[in-house]
Structure formats: structure tokens, C-alpha cells
Amino acid sequence: MTDLLRVLPHFxxxxxxxxxxxxxxxxxxxxxxxxxxxxxxxxxxxxxxxxIKRLCAAVLAALHDDLGVFATSRRQQGQTVGSxxxxxxxxxxxxxxxxxxxxxxxxxxxISTLDPDLDRALGGGGIxxxxxxxxxxxxxxxxxxxxxxxxxAVQLPPPHGLGxxxxxxxxxxxxxxxxxxxxxTTNPLFKGLEAERxxxxxIISTVTPxxxxxDHILTYQVPVEIERRNIGLLVLDSVAANYRAxxxxxxxxxxxxxxxxxxxxxAGAARSSNMGARTAELVRLGMQLxxxxxxxxxxxxxxxxxxxxxGSRMPEPITSSIPRFPGIARSSDANPTTTPGxxxxxxxxxxxxxxxxxAAYHPSLHLDNQQRFFTGWGDDPYASFPLKTPSLGLVWxxxxxxxxxxxxxPAYGRSKYQADDEDAGGGAEKGMPMLKSWRRWMKVVFAxxxxxxxxxxxxxxxxxxxWMGGLRGVDRDKKKKGQKVKEGxxxxxxxxxxxx
Numbered sequence: 064m065t066d067l068l069r070v071l072p073h074f075x076x077x078x079x080x081x082x083x084x085x086x087x088x089x090x091x092x093x094x095x096x097x098x099x100x101x102x103x104x105x106x107x108x109x110x111x112x113x114x115i116k117r118l119c120a121a122v123l124a125a126l127h128d129d130l131g132v133f134a135t136s137r138r139q140q141g142q143t144v145g146s147x148x149x150x151x152x153x154x155x156x157x158x159x160x161x162x163x164x165x166x167x168x169x170x171x172x173x174i175s176t177l178d179p180d181l182d183r184a185l186g187g188g189g190i191x192x193x194x195x196x197x198x199x200x201x202x203x204x205x206x207x208x209x210x211x212x213x214x215x216a217v218q219l220p221p222p223h224g225l226g227x228x229x230x231x232x233x234x235x236x237x238x239x240x241x242x243x244x245x246x247x248t249t250n251p252l253f254k255g256l257e258a259e260r261x262x263x264x265x266i267i268s269t270v271t272p273x274x275x276x277x278d279h280i281l282t283y284q285v286p287v288e289i290e291r292r293n294i295g296l297l298v299l300d301s302v303a304a305n306y307r308a309x310x311x312x313x314x315x316x317x318x319x320x321x322x323x324x325x326x327x328x329x330a331g332a333a334r335s336s337n338m339g340a341r342t343a344e345l346v347r348l349g350m351q352l353x354x355x356x357x358x359x360x361x362x363x364x365x366x367x368x369x370x371x372x373x374g375s376r377m378p379e380p381i382t383s384s385i386p387r388f389p390g391i392a393r394s395s396d397a398n399p400t401t402t403p404g405x406x407x408x409x410x411x412x413x414x415x416x417x418x419x420x421x422a423a424y425h426p427s428l429h430l431d432n433q434q435r436f437f438t439g440w441g442d443d444p445y446a447s448f449p450l451k452t453p454s455l456g457l458v459w460x461x462x463x464x465x466x467x468x469x470x471x472x473p474a475y476g477r478s479k480y481q482a483d484d485e486d487a488g489g490g491a492e493k494g495m496p497m498l499k500s501w502r503r504w505m506k507v508v509f510a511x512x513x514x515x516x517x518x519x520x521x522x523x524x525x526x527x528x529x530w531m532g533g534l535r536g537v538d539r540d541k542k543k544k545g546q547k548v549k550e551g552x553x554x555x556x557x558x559x560x561x562x563x
Contacts, residue, residue, distance in 0.1 A: 067093050069350075071125045079118050085110055096122055174296060174362055175216050175223040176209070177252055180536030181505060184525040185467070186513030189216070192225060192295070192362045194511065195352045195462070197302075199367040199439065199453045200469030205503050205529050206366045209469070210298050211243055212533040213364060215253070217296040218261035223252070227295025227361075228265040230288060232280065234304040238268040250532035267292065274305040274344070281351050289359050297355060299365040302348075303454035307368075310341045342458050349462025365463070369451040372440065430457070439468030439508040443519030448472065465510035470520050474500045502537075503527055 067074060067083070070093050076083060085108050086096075096104070101115045108115075173188030182189045190196050190213060198206050214229045231238050243263055247253050253260060267288060271277035288294060356363045427433075435441035437460050440450045453459075453466070460466070475496035506516040506524040517523025526537040 067122075071122070071129060074122070074125050079114075079121070082110060082114055082118050093122060097126075172221065172225055172360070174213050174225060175219070177212055177216055177223070177250060177533055178527065178535045180525050180538075181527060181534060184505060184507060184516060184523075186507075186510065188222065190362050190364060191512055192360050193356050194464035195349070195356055195363045195365065196465045196467065196510075197365050197367050197453070197463045198467050198469065199369055201369050201451060201471065203501070204469035204471045205527070205534065206469060207239070207300065208242075208529050208534060210300055210364060210366060211239065211246065213296060213362075214266050214298065215243065215246060215250075215261040215533075217362070218259075218265050219252075219256075220259055225295035225362075226259075228267065228292050229296040229298065230285065230292075230294045231266060231268040231298045231300070232277075232285075233268065233270050233300050234272070234277065235301060237270055238266070245531055246533050249530075267294075271305065274309045277305050281348070285355065289355065289361065294359070295361050297352075297361055297363045299352075299363075301368055302365040302459075303368045306341060306344070306455060310337060345455060345458050345462060349459070353462075353464075367459075368454045369440075370454055372450040372452045437466065437509055439466065439506060443521075446519055465512075466508040467510075468506045468508050470504045470506065470524070471501045472504075472520075473498050474502050503529070 068076065086104075089107050091099075091104065091107070096119050101112050101119065104110070104115050105112050171188070172192045173182075173185075173190060174192070175182050175189040176185070198209050200206050210231075214231060217224045217227060217229050220226045240263055243266070247261065247263075269280065271280055285297065289297075352363045352365070355361065434452065434457075437457075438452050440452065448470075453468075476499040477497065504520045504524040504526050506520060507513060509515055515523070516525075526539065527534050528537050
């Protein structure tokens with residue numbers, strides 16, 4: 064019940080103080096009160112069933128009032144919250160919700176990436192307000208460029224932005240105002256604007272060098288600035304830097320102290336408590352950011368780092384919900400002309416005396432199998448690039464509403480100066496490919512308002528490039544056609560010169 068006041072801040076806790084203390088001891092939550100039977104709760108708490116029913120009915124009525132189901136309110140029925148009778152549900156025609164699908168659609172506000180291809184991949188508008196969105200990727204993938212574009216776009220009026228200022232919190236490097244000024248002067252979308260033109264004065268920035276200052280700023284200073292300036296975008300770049308520095312340093316101190324102790328007693332317990340403290344801090348941070356996004360109807364965007372993933376590659380793709388056991392043939396492996404007999408077990412039915420699968424076979428709920436669905440890496444079994452994992456682990460993945468992964472791959476080719484180098488005696492390096500540029504992709508890993516992009520970076524992901532005006536999508540087919548047309552024009556020009 065520790066989450067009751069967080070779910071229902073105005074719930075009259077004093078009337079049920081004698082019940083809530085007992086429920087807290089056994090670890091029951093608000094969700095348990097709504098889903099478990101009163102008899103089951105009574106067995107675990109040894110409380111009177113009538114008092115439990117009263118509390119459950121009061122919590123349900125308070126939730127109805129909070130959601131806007133006014134017809135089920137006890138106030139309209141002339142009953143008090145502590146009444147001993149449970150009100151009957153009203154007819155469906157009398158139930159009135161606070162929000163309908165049409166009203167929610169009209170309230171849907173997004174911040175554009177200033178490119179139609181990227182906005183289309185994000186669900187048809189960009190980054191929505193009221194959610195916590197994470198941008199993750201390796202160094203140089205374009206995370207900071209993505210965030211800088213949002214800092215300018217949020218100042219635009221709908222449908223490109225919210226017409227509100229932005230707040231930028233950095234944990235590593237200060238805000239690059241020179242890059243923002245370059246985007247303002249180069250992007251064609253900003254050139255035709257006058258009164259509604261974005262300005263660097265509408266971007267408030269600060270730096271948090273450690274976890275203590277970050278917690279103080281998010282708890283006390285950020286809500287004040289949001290209310291004073293009507294902030295529409297809160298950016299935290301990056302979310303993992305302070306946690307890595309703080310808890311890695313603590314773990315090193317634990318290792319040093321345990322090595323000086325004979326036998327290293329207590330080192331494992333200290334590391335476990337260190338991870339437990341980090342988990343609690345991450346959950347607290349996620350709750351803070353979600354409350355800010357929902358209370359002030361602003362977009363919260365955080366960037367996250369990635370780490371290399373070591374170990375075995377992705378397990379064999381699962382084609383059904385039933386895992387494959389050793390010695391049991393699958394339907395695709397069986398001969399289609401052979402009919403299973405008494406000596407041939409059916410593919411989907413394991414033998415009753417079959418032993419447990421060895422550790423090499425990953426169950427469908429194992430982390431090694433599940434992380435390909437929420438990390439962004441590992442969902443393509445034929446990928447040739449190294450796998451990455453977003454920092455802060457599974458706990459942080461449960462605190463965000465959406466994860467957008469950015470990828471980069473090298474593009475090799477011949478340099479325009481390579482022919483001169485070969486003529487000058489390049490020798491052993493003749494014909495060797497050179498790194499010309501980097502190709503980048505954006506992929507929606509998961510989101511509450513749109514579907515995932517697809518498997519790997521070739522299916523569903525959007526290729527983009529970083530230019531002076533920000534980000535823009537890349538259409539390889541159009542680019543190849545343009546190059547062919549240009550080459551044809553150059554060939555015709557050279558032919559006319561020879562004829563002349």
C-alpha cells in the first residue's frame with residue numbers, strides 16, 4: 064500500500080489507518096486490492112472481510128472519480144466514502160469519461176524532427192508531449208544532433224512544435240550554442256519565419272556534474288522553471304553519465320576495502336546493496352520524469368549511452384510460443400510425407416520422461432532472448448555488426464515510454480584524390496578502400512503510440528544524415544537515380560567535346 068498516495072494523492076487515508084498498516088506489512092499494493100478477492104486478502108492479513116470490502120470499494124470509487132466516471136461517484140449517489148454498502152454499477156449509458164478518443168486525438172501534441180521521413184517513422188508527428196522518450200546509440204550516431212533539433216523545433220507553433228521554450232540539462236558537455244546558431248541560419252524551415260522564429264534565448268541550459276546536483280535540480284529547480292516559463296521540452300543529456308560515475312566509483316571502493324579484509328568477507332553483499340541502491344535511484348528518477356511530463360504536458364527526452372554486449376550471439380529464432388527441446392523434432396524438420404506413429408512423438412508434445420533442457424537452450428523468457436525486443440540490438444540473427452546494450456539495464460527500460468535507437472555504419476569507397484596518390488607511387492595501398500563517410504539509421508524499438516520499426520536496420524528503419532541544418536532522411540533509390548542521370552549528362556558532354 065506504499066503506492067496508494069502516489070496513485071490517489073487525495074485518498075482519505077486516515078479513515079483506514081488501522082487497515083493500511085497491516086496491508087503494508089504483508090506487502091499488498093493498490094493493484095492487489097483491485098484484483099484479488101476479499102477472501103484472499105483476508106487470509107493473508109487476518110482482517111475482517113467487511114472492512115476489506117469497504118476499503119476496496121472506496122479505492123475503486125476514488126479511481127472512478129479520478130478518471131472522470133462521474134456517474135459512479137459516491138457523492139452523486141448520496142453515500143459517504145466509508146459506507147458499508149457497495150454501490151451497484153450504473154447503466155453503461157450513464158457512464159461519462161473525462162476523455163474520449165476524439166478528445167484525446169485533439170490533445171495529441173508532438174515535436175517535429177523537421178524531416179517528414181523521420182516524423183513518419185515516429186508515428187506521424189515526431190516526439191509526443193506527456194511521455195518520457197529515450198534516444199540511445201553509440202558515440203557519433205547523432206544523439207546530440209537529434210536533441211538540438213528538438214530544442215529549436217519545440218519553439219515552433221503546431222503542428223511542428225508546441226510554441227514553448229525548452230530546458231536542457233547536460234551531465235557531460237555544455238550546450239553547443241554555435242551548432243544551434245548554424246541550424247537556425249541554414250535550415251530552410253526557419254528562414255521564412257519572423258515573429259515565430261526560434262531563438263537561443265528560449266533555451267535554458269544547465270550542467271549537473273554529479274548525481275547529487277542532478278537530483279536537487281530535478282526535484283526543486285526544474286518544477287519552478289517549468290511553471291515560470293511554460294517549458295514544453297525537458298532534455299537530459301545523458302541519463303547514464305552520473306549513474307555510471309557514482310556507482311562504478313562506489314563499487315571500486317567496495318572492492319578495495321574487501322581486498323584489504325582477510326577473505327574479502329562482505330564484498331558480495333556490499334555489491335548487491337550497491338546495485339539495489341542504483342535500482343532505487345533509477346526508479347525514483349523515472350517517477351520524477353513521468354510526473355513532470357504528465358503534470359505539465361511537456362515532452363521529456365533523455366539520451367542514453369550503450370555498452371558492448373559480450374557472450375553468445377542471439378539464440379535461435381523462436382517460431383512458436385513452445386520452446387524447442389533436445390530430441391524433439393519440429394514440424395519444419397519432419398518429413399511431410401511421414402505420418403507420426405506410435406514410436407515417433409509429435410513435434411509439439413514433449414516426451415513425458417524427457418529431461419530438462421540444458422543451459423545452452425535459452426527459454427523464451429530468458430533475458431538473453433527477451434533483450435532483443437527492448438534494446439534495439441540482437442533482433443537480426445544475420446547481423447554482421449557488433450551488438451550493443453543501452454546502459455542502466457532492464458530497470459531503466461521499464462521507466463521510459465519509448466526507446467529510439469540510432470545506428471551508424473562506415474561507408475567505404477575510393478577517394479577523389481586516390482588516383483593522384485597512385486600516380487605518385489602509392490604502391491601497396493593501390494586499390495585499397497578508404498573510409499568516405501558514415502551511414503546512420505533511426506529505429507523505433509518500442510513506443511506506446513506507434514509500432515516498432517522492424518527487424519534489424521534494413522527493415523523499417525529510416526536512414527538519415529547530419530547536415531548543417533540538422534537531420535534529414537536519405538532515400539538511396541533517388542540518390543542512385545540522380546547519380547546515374549548526372550553520369551549520363553557528363554558522358555554526353557564529354558562526347559560533344561570530342562566531336563567538336
